[in-house]
Structure formats: C-alpha cells, structure tokens
Amino acid sequence: MNWLTDYVKPRLSKVIRKRESPDNLWHKCKSCGQMIFHRDYVAALKVCSNCDFHDRIGPKDRFDALFDESRYELLKLPAVKDDPLKFRDTRRYTDRLKEARNASGDQDAVQLAKGSLGGVTSVIFVQNFFFMGGSMGMAVGEASSALPKKRLPAKPRSFCFRQRAVPGCRKGFYP
Numbered sequence: 001m002n003w004l005t006d007y008v009k010p011r012l013s014k015v016i017r018k019r020e021s022p023d024n025l026w027h028k029c030k031s032c033g034q035m036i037f038h039r040d041y042v043a044a045l046k047v048c049s050n051c052d053f054h055d056r057i058g059p060k061d062r063f064d065a066l067f068d069e070s071r072y073e074l075l076k077l078p079a080v081k082d083d084p085l086k087f088r089d090t091r092r093y094t095d096r097l098k099e100a101r102n103a104s105g106d107q108d109a110v111q112l113a114k115g116s117l118g119g120v121t122s123v124i125f126v127q128n129f130f131f132m133g134g135s136m137g138m139a140v141g142e143a144s145s146a147l148p149k150k151r152l153p154a155k156p157r158s159f160c161f162r163q164r165a166v167p168g169c170r171k172g173f174y175p
C-alpha cells in the first residue's frame with residue numbers, strides 16, 4: 001500500500017477538482033442548452049452567446065450594468081399599506097408578500113436607485129419579476145408614480161424597466 005497514491009492523491013484531487021469546477025462556473029442556456037462560462041455569461045448581461053437568448057435579470061444586475069462604474073444609491077420606496085383591499089386568492093396576499101420578503105430580503109417587487117448614467121444624474125425604476133412575478137401591488141404603483149410627480153430629489157432623468165406577470169393573474173387563473 002502506498003500512502004501517497006492511496007491516501008494523499010485522492011484527497012488532493014478532490015480539493016483541486018473543487019477549486020476548478022465550482023457549481024457556478026458554467027451556466028446552461030435555458031433556450032438552447034449551451035454551456036457558457038459563467039463569467040462570460042454575466043459579462044454579456046445574461047445573453048446567450050450561442051442563440052442570443054436574453055435571460056431575465058434582477059434589479060441589482062440592471063443597476064450594476066447601467067450606472068456609471070456600477071455606483072448607485074438605493075432609494076427608499078414610498079410607504080404604503082401592504083394590502084388595503086384585503087385581497088385573497090388561494091392564499092392571503094399578505095402571506096404571499098411576507099413569504100417573498102423573507103425569501104428575497106427585498107421590501108417589494110420594485111427597486112429604485114439613483115446614480116450617474118453617462119454623467120447625468122438619473123433614477124432607474126426596476127420592477128422585479130423574482131419578487132412574486134413582479135406583482136403590481138401598491139408599492140409598485142406608488143414608486144412608479146413618484147417618478148413623473150418629481151417627488152424624487154433633484155429632478156433626475158428617469159428610466160423604467162418593467163418585468164411582470166400578466167396583470168390580474170392572481171384572480172384565480174392559476175392555483
């Protein structure tokens with residue numbers, strides 16, 4: 001028995017394999033199945049280099065990609081009631097909201113950020129599909145209307161990126 005080949009080599013190989021192939025090293029395209037080096041996929045803003053499929057991106061990726069030097073300040077969302085209509089489908093809306101908040105760490109399905117875009121102060125509104133399918137609750141509406149009403153500081157240029165499921169899909173069309 002050789003302790004170098006039987007003991008040390010397998011352990012060493014295991015460590016080296018772990019370092020060379022972490023789970024997130026490759027991304028599999030949802031459309032064509034092509035394996036893409038994860039770093040290239042992120043650098044291409046989650047667009048497949050093989051079939052040009054545009055994958056969904058969340059607010060952070062959007063802000064990082066658009067603001068100069070990826071520097072920005074997240075703005076506080078307008079304070080709203082969670083569920084003034086006391087809406088309920090198969091579950092209470094407030095329960096869904098609580099669950100999404102716990103899972104994402106976000107307050108609602110929208111994020112606002114302010115920063116410099118091409119040297120011009122700008123505010124970007126991003127509706128987040130990853131939060132309850134971009135649910136158009138009161139917070140999304142208030143944040144959206146805050147832009148044209150110029151309630152945000154310094155009258156910045158504003159941009160809106162919407163991602164959402166079909167409005168009304170919580171009215172009983174799916175369980």
Ligand SMILES: [Zn+2]
Nearest residue numbers: 029032048051
């Ligand atoms: Zn593809």
